[in-house]
Amino acid sequence: MTACDRPPCDGTVTATGYCDTCGRRPAASTAGATPPSPSPPTSDRTADVPSRASAVLSTAGGGEMSLPDVSVLDPSELVDDNPRPPKDGRRCGKDGCDETIGVGFGGQPARPSGYCPRGHPYSFEPRLHRGDLLGGQYRVEGPVAHGGLGWIYLARDTQLDDRPVALKGLINANDPTALSVAEAERRYLTALDHPDIVRIINVVTWRDTGYLVMEFVGGRSLRELVTRRGQERVLGGPLRLEHVAAYGCRILDALDYLHSRGLLYCDMKPDNVIHHGDRIKIIDLGGVRRIDDHVSNIVRTRPYLPDEELYHDSEPAEEHGERRPRVTKLSDLYTVAVTLSELVEAAVPGPPVAQDSFRRLLDRATAVETGARFATAAEMSTQLRGVWREIHSLSTGVPHIARSTVFSPGADPLDAGLGAVPPPDHEASEPDLAPPAPEHVALRLPVPIPHPDAPAAARELLTCATSLALGDLDAAEEGLLRACRLLGPAIARHDWRIAWHRGLLLLARGDVQDDGAIQRLLGISPGARPRARDWFEAVCDALPGEPAPKLALGYCAERAGEPEVAARRYEAVWLRDPSDGAATFGLARARLAADDRAGALAVLDQVPPHAPHHRAARLAAVRVRAGWRGERPPTAEEFRHAQELAGQLTLDGGRTEGQERARLAAEIRASALRALGVGALAPDELAPGPLFGDPPGERRLRKLLEASLREIAEGARTREEHAALIDRANRVRPWTRF
Structure with missing residues (x-):
């Protein structure tokens, strides 16, 4: 016996040729094996692709997809001392006979042997009995179950510490289907070596009948x-x-x-x-x-x-x-x-x-x-x-981040300005929570990886995407049509890349339906998918495990005024990957639209530091804390947190003063001044600090806001913008007697 060479296993290869720990053959013994040659694919749809499944589930126990541990019974307890015909009988199969055999009539139990209604003989009686020794090695204990074609017996390997093994013989020796299947098992299956497929150890003969010797699996079906x-x-x-x-x-x-x-x-x-x-x-x-x-x-x-x-x-x-x-x-x-x-x-x-x-x-x-x-x-x-x-x-609530195999990640967080410094002309005391414009989203959603099996169609889809980016929607439509023709209607109708680009085009057009040429080409009724949302639903049908179509559907629901639906879609993506910017800001907007400020802040506060949009999320958290929601002002505690977080932000390239810091300060100070003006807050409830003064008060706050507005005016882009900012500064300055 030798050591197993499959890392990290430290088991021993026994006389059976298999490891006693991992249950597999040594890698060296299988490296040169020649498996049965697969038949050529009948079409592109059924062509083999490199398997990713083995990499996905490389570990059996533990790991992210571990299963509950099921106790294994003593194999001897499974032996059936009174084996009976299989429940509900079986198909005869003799000479193509479809009659049912092995069922009782008139309330009588089924007979273990006899003849089918067409006169073909059958027998379900076990052919092995306790004590039978097969191949001079496998001692039978009795039948434990019956499968579709054979009795399964428990036996002990007398040459290997009485290790339990399973023996499979024919359930009906007169059935030609069963005979041919048994031959196929002997021919193909002894070469199989996969941890999730029962292992065939040996083939032995007993009284002119062949039996497969398999590892005994003592779990539950x-x-x-x-x-x-x-x-x-x-x-x-x-x-x-x-x-x-x-x-x-x-x-x-x-x-x-x-x-x-x-x-x-x-x-x-x-x-x-x-x-x-x-x-x-x-x-x-x-x-x-x-x-x-x-x-x-x-x-x-x-x-x-x-x-x-x-x-x-x-x-x-x-x-x-x-x-x-x-x-x-x-x-x-x-x-x-x-x-x-x-x-x-x-x-x-x-x-x-x-x-x-x-x-x-x-x-x-x-x-x-x-x-x-x-x-x-x-x-x-x-x-x-x-x-x-x-x-x-x-x-x-545990994230599970994985790179998509069919989409390239989107680089834009689609924050619609929530995570940006307010513009110079921003006068409101609350951030704009409108979703980003559809034509912007159409260019910023994740991009499909090119079609691997249809390079010509992939080139046309690239033309479609490029034309879309250039704003030439007619050229984009033509590129999509050419891709559909190259794939052919039967394939293109179900190709998710076609549906994805169609959805993007409709977004860019503002969901205005065209003449329906693509729908007619694909054999889809022109009125069947009138909106971008309908095409993204088709993508989600094809790729239910992908985040990208859920992002698109979340945006469509948000734009349609359905914040709860949008939140569910965005949350499904965000919980898997809190560093996904589009999901982060989409979910925050959806929760704010549902008047859930605390929920929105919880999302923004959980963006990890390594995420590319971490700074934008911190900035958005400041603006949400200090912003009004309709007629609802922030609390004194929220103003305090906003002041603390604002001081921690890196603005203006790390300088302590500048246009970005002045514009953010102006928004927060305007919000606080509004709260004081309506009596929602008393001056002494504001925390002392650089944003509200020390000690804070309405007069002090007005002076600080005036200073912010005049600083912003110095960087005005136009004369009109400069004049508007100065006028606003004059309106908020504290009154004097002279």
């Missing part, structure tokens, strides 16, 4: 989690939405591994995923088939892979003209989505925005048009990972 009682039994508490997302990412990681080796799983369902310890294991590999195999019978379970999916894009058989079933990578992703849907229904509801994101992800994976679905397991996993971050951040 996800099927148990569809009831609250099962959740308590397995998890010790309720199933949460973030658990479901973690399950999904691990399942997709395993399927991405299979797909990269030219294999499909086909039969994903909650029963076939075991939660053991803090890991999962996909079991029952009986349905695995090559991607290019369009002949073998398909192992499936309704409704995880519906009939209409089986025959989608199938071709007539040569002999009789009947349609031949075909499954693809998209079919596997469909089964994952249906599996997760069951668990989502059983889970405790998550935060509304995150629940909506999860629903969008499942809807895309099961869309009627296959062109709208995720093309790869890695793509779906990336979005589900983003949904998990959203769930966890909204539930716990």
Whole structure:
């Protein structure tokens, strides 16, 4: 036995060829292995892309996507001393027979053996019994469960400290489908090596029947989690939405591994995923088939892979003209989505925005048009990972920052002036809380990374973006049309980059709909998506785990006068990444619009020092504290904090005096003078200091404000601006007798 060479594992490689700690083969022994060659992709939509799933879930326990630790039962306790036919029977399968076998009639229990209604013999009786020794090594203890095609037996490896192993044989030796599947398992599956897929250790023969020897997984199937009682039994508490997302990412990681080796799983369902310890294991590999195999019978379970999916894009058989079933990578992703849907229904509801994101992800994976679905397991996993971050951040308040794989970050915080020094002609005692202009937002939202599979269309989208930046909206529209034609309507209709640029164009036009040429080209009714908001919704449908479309939707809701809706969208982005400037200022404006000054300040105060907009957030916090909200003045405490924070700001390049400091001081002093004028504050309630004087008072405050305005007037850009500032200074100066 040798030491495992997979860092950071410190286990030992046993006689089985696998590590006794991490459960994997040594890296050196698998480096030169040649997996089955994957079949060529049938279209650009299903082409393989480099897998990101393995990097996403590189750790099993611990880490940001850790699962609850599920206790593992003593394997001997799972042995069934009275094995019976599988519940609800099985399909016969003999010579294509669809009759059901193994069910009782007239209230009688099902017979373990007999004949189907068409006369085909069947038997569900276990063929192994306690004490049988297979391969001179594996001693049987008894059956523990039955899968779709075979009994699972518990055995002990007598050559390895009686370690428990699982033996899988045929559930019905007369079933040709089962026979072919067993052969496929022996041929392909012994080479698989993935931590979330059950490991095939050996193949042994007993009385002319082959049995797979697998690692024994003694956990609980996800099927148990569809009831609250099962959740308590397995998890010790309720199933949460973030658990479901973690399950999904691990399942997709395993399927991405299979797909990269030219294999499909086909039969994903909650029963076939075991939660053991803090890991999962996909079991029952009986349905695995090559991607290019369009002949073998398909192992499936309704409704995880519906009939209409089986025959989608199938071709007539040569002999009789009947349609031949075909499954693809998209079919596997469909089964994952249906599996997760069951668990989502059983889970405790998550935060509304995150629940909506999860629903969008499942809807895309099961869309009627296959062109709208995720093309790869890695793509779906990336979005589900983003949904998990959203769930966890909204539930716990813990940030989960990650760089987007499809958007470049936006450089503009879209603060609409809230985080800037007031302009020289600003006379109000409150900052302007209007959202930024739509034409400005259209140029400052995050930029999509160019389309990797369609360089010609990517160039046209770049032309669209460049023309948009130059203000030539007609040229931008033409570039977008050319990109749609290059992709073709079937692809462009579901391409999120097309929808994103369309939304930006409508924003730049002020949401004024044009002649609808793009909608007609895409086969979308001209009135179906009249506003930018509708196109950004389509992007969110396609990329439910991405922050960028939520920023766009938050802005659209803010602009439509829906501060609560805007706040939910902005908050989902801000909690994941407090350094996101657009989310920070958008959420602050939305909370202020809902008359939640404390909530807005909490957002601004939590911007981390390393964020590029930290200074702007500090400046905005000063202005919000010292600003009026309608007829509501700041409190004396808020004025005190504003004075302290203003003194800490770096303004005018670090100088103690200058135009920026004078303009900010003028706004704060005007607000305080207004509060004194209406009796909202007494002079002695203002904290002494450079902004309010020492001691503070109305006369002293008027002199200070006059001085600020005259200093600002010295830097006036025009004669008219200078005159207006001097007039204002004269109006606020304290009265004298002479």
